[in-house]
Amino acid sequence: MINYDEGDKMSQTNAFYAQSGGVTAVINASACGVIETARRYPAEIGTVYAGRNGILGALHEDLIDTGEETAEAIRALRHTPAGAFGSARYKLKGLEENRAEYQRLIEVFRAHQIGYFFYNGGGDSQDTAHKVSQMGAAMDYPLICIGIPKTVDNDLPLTDCCPGFGSAAKYLATSLREAALDVASMAKTSTKVFIMEVMGRHAGWLTAACGLAGDGPGEAPHLLLFPELPFVAEDFLKRVQETVETRGYCVIAVSEGIKTPDGKFLAESGLRDAFGHAQLGGVAPHLAQLVRDRLGYKYHWAVADYLQRAARHLASRTDVRQAYAVGQAAVKLALRGRNAVMPTIQRLSDEPYRWRVSSVSLAAVANQERALPRHFITADGYGITAEARRYLEPLIAGEDYPPYHKGVPAYVRLQLISVARKLPAFTG
């Protein structure tokens, strides 16, 4: 409880929660963890406001009153993908460059008696939360800032994994396993090469997860193409041919971010449309074309795109629980007065898999990326090691199905009722 009044009278402290960056199948489970936990401490936390479209909601004082939502609706966030309050790709500039934005945030927080700021996002967002906490101190405004980890890219440091990753990983491993069975069925007379493109421009975590689609010698997937390693077309083609000749077919997962040896994204390597414009189309069709031109095999390719990060119908139970847990922990950390920290997942053992929530300071997290370790990739560069499996398998374990209505998942739509504005419009 923080005192905002000049006199002795205590007033209630409110909280602000915002979603940031690319959404996931379980970011709403974190929101659920925050709101449900806050509701259990009515003496300490008044209302949880959510930013409409993330941090923009704070800048433009467009606050959603989550107190207007029923317990059932908040509970249903746990099984609803994407960002229920709207997210934003909006990075606040440095404190020096754009002090006005940070000041505005503090003004909005002050106007609505917000003493807790929960920012649910990736590396940039953790950095922003850290800067907001610094600005609060500089403006002598009592504010507790907690970052809540979220990213399908799994690239945040100091946490064993990132909520959102496990579900995307489970979806990709399952989808590739299914498509591989399809290709195996067709290979004798039809498709011999199947290529699935995977998100993760800078880190190959999701590409590695595709390796969980199969196990054992010769089983699909046969080739994984990681963004960490240069794509050498001749070597790739040789291996595709070898695989088709020995196995009858070849299943490939490729990161959207693979680069040629000279460091260029393969996706930008020269396709042109009828008007001569560079085509930004995916890597998968590009590779498929290469396979056809050079080896003559019939191919199919898939680009799951948003499907892979929104597939709540196939979420990992581990991931859902961890997403909820970091939301819950964020509130508890805040109530213990911890400022400028982020709850993390700490792995206690692989088998049986055991984990707990810990925390780190935002200063330690900010602007660091965790790369896929080279020893998770096999020596030849096209597969994952036993160590990678030991790390990955627990993260995709368990199912957590949403309820269905008329054959499709019954995802919740919140009322999203705005709070009356108290300040003039932001012109920053």
Add this chain to the structure above:
Amino acid sequence: MINYDEGDKMSQTNAFYAQSGGVTAVINASACGVIETARRYPAEIGTVYAGRNGILGALHEDLIDTGEETAEAIRALRHTPAGAFGSARYKLKGLEENRAEYQRLIEVFRAHQIGYFFYNGGGDSQDTAHKVSQMGAAMDYPLICIGIPKTVDNDLPLTDCCPGFGSAAKYLATSLREAALDVASMAKTSTKVFIMEVMGRHAGWLTAACGLAGDGPGEAPHLLLFPELPFVAEDFLKRVQETVETRGYCVIAVSEGIKTPDGKFLAESGLRDAFGHAQLGGVAPHLAQLVRDRLGYKYHWAVADYLQRAARHLASRTDVRQAYAVGQAAVKLALRGRNAVMPTIQRLSDEPYRWRVSSVSLAAVANQERALPRHFITADGYGITAEARRYLEPLIAGEDYPPYHKGVPAYVRLQLISVARKLPAFTG
């Protein structure tokens, strides 16, 4: 029971089962229905042989002995996608053009005392089964031929629906619903247009199913592009812009088979790679490019490809039951001496949804396609009608989850033990 011997001694009649054409999430459920039912009639049916790689297995006398598989393994076919015995894209020519192939089939059947032929496929396969039955009669060989319906395209005539369609439809409706929530979250600062490409080159059944992703005015999906209607770029762009301006974002499902007003596939309309080769890439990236060039919106696109027809993890319970039921019915029809027929799904009522298995003659099925009725598409050409929903909703109803192991579905791998050959190699 059919007598093959010249004397009085009765011998057992075997059966031959083959999978044909593109596989589905539930074609193995039909195989399960055939094999489990046959095993319940040991006095009438000896062994069920399966063709390795479909009809090629018969031509080349590569028969798999399903009797070597355990009851557990056969049971697991019910939850395993794709074609467990291998399928083939191989259309037998007309009886006049290639009599040798049909004769060879009969010779192989005779050599292995096969009196029942079950052919699990789409329209072409039903036609083949019909011709094989004619050849059996012409060669005075006692053979009962039963077609078993299968196609994600839902285009077989005289059946209310086709096993395989409901699960693909459920997957697409669910995936698009999830991706739409994702886009809605991001639209304020990022992606405004999302395009998902859907299978079904000639008929818009799967495109129509995408309409089940949402309901109510203004809800996603906002535009469905059917192969039955010409694609008029200017009208499409106008509607995309209107939707983004009124709703904030636009979600589109497009059939891979849409054509320009002059009848050309849009997918073949002029993309070139760096070497000037025509690019066979999908329709979705092509449309995305068009939207960007003309309207300037940030876009994302997805091509699920094989994922949509192999997604057993999200099968429709209705579809699984019907797939099993037509396999079971095929055996029962055969044992009743019905020849040259195909079991069908007959709808008895919409609400509550009730159905039963019926049958039609293969002669009536052969080489007919059932088109999507125009009254299933809204007058403006971009949505589905209430009547379409009434038809489609029961087909995607219910879930039927596979078991999981280490976070991915535990799909069965059969032993696939070949039977010793009795004939010289086929040189036809």
